[in-house]
């Protein structure tokens with residue numbers, strides 16, 4: 001980094017750097033991470049900040065992502081504010097430990113620069129990494145731009161460490177499409193962040209003066225109850241999520257909601273996106289609105305716990321909903337988001353027609369023309385009253 | 398356990414060397430009387446009768462004391478000590494998974510260190526221990542252990558080597574001895590059983606340049622206590638390799654668990670030594686090794702080796718044990734001159 005970064009004014013900043021700056025503003029005690037493209041700039045920048053003495057933290061250069069997440073479990077259980085970041089194969093390698101971190105209620109914060117899973121090996125963006133870990137019991141959110149990536153990273157610590165929650169939080173943002181672009185980002189000043197984010201007071205810690213056993217065997221007699229308790233905590237995190245986003249808005253003036261909509265109120269045809277595609281989709285909405293079409297956008301920000309009520313409300317009046325998936329559920333219902341959305345609406349009296357698209361796999365561009373075509377197809381399906389089979393967009397056959 | 402348990406009667410067994418004779422050095426510091434009374438790994442756990450691994454855990458934590466935090470790998474010692482809502486642990490204890498105890502322990506150590514530095518925890522000496530079985534250490538967790546040693550975390554890693562994956566039903570591991578019959582290296586008409594030699598874990602750890610490595614054995618409690626203290630005082634990572642007799646997996650009479658540990662040392666199968674800053678010292682020198690068969694005979698896992706069919710292999714094993722012991726003696730003598 002060249003020169004100090006001024007708080008309060010938008011500056012051009014690589015999004016990865018903004019996320020690292022967010023972890024610094026959060027005054028993390030521990031960063032344990034392993035390099036993988038496109039996440040690497042985050043941890044490189046944090047290593048630099050620590051090496052320069054600008055952040056009093058331990059940077060632990062582990063030998064794998066499996067160990068990164070395992071070290072994070074240890075540091076968090078010791079009572080240290082813990083941050084890590086990864087992508088793709090790294091997230092896959094952590095898979096086993098993700099489930100344990102949430103079961104142990106360890107408030108680790110992780111930024112995931114979403115990238116396609118091998119094979120073939122591909123370093124570019126899609127959501128196959130996070131989708132393979134959607135049921136890991138973490139709170140999961142998606143950012144769409146640099147500012148959101150920074151904001152949500154700061155907020156993630158506040159939510160994770162809220163004693164009613166005490167769960168790990170994953171902040172997803174698109175690899176390369178976001179991680180490597182320079183965007184205008186406003187850094188909050190450290191004092192406001194300090195007020196928003198009080199020092200970490202763990203729900204439970206490894207303390208020689210009050211010994212406890214963490215991670216015991218759960219026999220069949222108690223396993224079901226343990227899982228129910230874990231599920232309940234994740235579901236109950238919904239209230240604190242809204243509350244802490246409220247507090248965030250008060251402190252920083254930017255508003256976040258579990259489901260965010262764009263020109264959706266009177267829309268007949270809606271499109272649903274998660275992550276960075278939402279920004280392009282909004283521009284396309286504007287173009288079509290200019291031509292008098294009643295189209296709008298629904299963006300899922302909170303992926304876990306899934307905001308069922310908000311989602312139903314958002315799509316309550318539309319005729320058809322195009323769902324854009326960036327991963328495949330192999331041999332299953334094609335797109336994981338679409339199948340979830342359909343399940344959410346199954347019991348409802350009003351069910352919009354759902355048209356499914358799989359787009360942008362492994363970094364494939366999703367162009368304005370692609371968006372228009374998807375909207376045209378969805379409108380045609382709405383007219384016909386019948387949804388076509390799920391389609392992979394941009395596929396050369 | 399499907400295999401028949403076979404026992405040796407006391408009269409068939411050879412007389413052992415008195416415990417104090419081999420290791421006068423240990424007695425300079427420790428006598429049984431000086432061992433703390435308190436236990437932090439309490440009675441009532443679910444280990445099998447005669448489990449020397451559980452005994453070693455108890456002894457080690459007796460010495461380490463109350464200001465200790467433990468990260469345990471999945472395996473026998475985790476299962477038998479922690480079934481919710483019970484716990485055998487009177488000190489803070491954490492279990493995450495099978496292959497990552499060294500990483501979890503690294504995290505605990507680093508977490509405490511940074512919190513003490515930042516003034517959020519009072520500065521005090523807390524010993525962090527990561528522990529795992531031989532499978533957790535030598536096989537699936539070797540990478541995490543290597544990372545922990547390389548990064549130089551000031552903590553102790555303890556490998557409880559019962560020479561197989563016992564928790565999952567006696568499958569072979571990288572430290573199962575040559576010729577041992579396990580459920581995945583069964584002795585059969587065309588196989589002698591395990592066909593590889595023990596992975597040299599203490600040497601692998603010592604090669605990382607850490608300040609303290611030692612082999613310990615609960616059949617030698619004072620030697621063990623002495624080494625645990627040294628590991629605790631080491632200025633960097635310390636590695637303890639525990640010879641841990643498992644009556645269930647070895648098909649050994651439970652009342653022979655201590656005696657087999659003594660025979661392991663006296664036959665040269667599991668020598669006791671420490672490597673302090675790279676210098677090796679035998680802590681229980683055994684100038685004249687007992688015949689290997691005395692060690693093999695009481696154990697069902699080796700019984701097939703004693704048949705006429707395996708005469709040649711037995712000689713090979715005996716020769717290798719002797720050669721490895723001679724090499725340790727040579728190295729110890731050389732290091733003593735350094």
Ligand SMILES: Cc1ncc(C[n+]2csc(CCOP(=O)(O)OP(=O)(O)O)c2C)c(N)n1
Pocket residue numbers: 471472473474495496529530531532533534557559561562563564565570
């Ligand atoms: C990733 C993973 N693979 C396999 C297992 C199954 N497993 C649990 S304990 C164990 C063997 C433990 O052997 P060892 O480390 O030698 O400990 P022991 O039980 O012998 O004391 C195995 C294979 C697991 N829990 N996790």
Ligand code: SF4
Pocket residue numbers: 443444445446447448449450451473477559563564642643644645646
């Ligand atoms: S199987 Fe062996 S190591 Fe495991 S508890 Fe029983 S005796 Fe101990």
Ligand SMILES: [Mg+2]
Pocket residue numbers: 530531532557558559560561562563
């Ligand atoms: Mg074992």
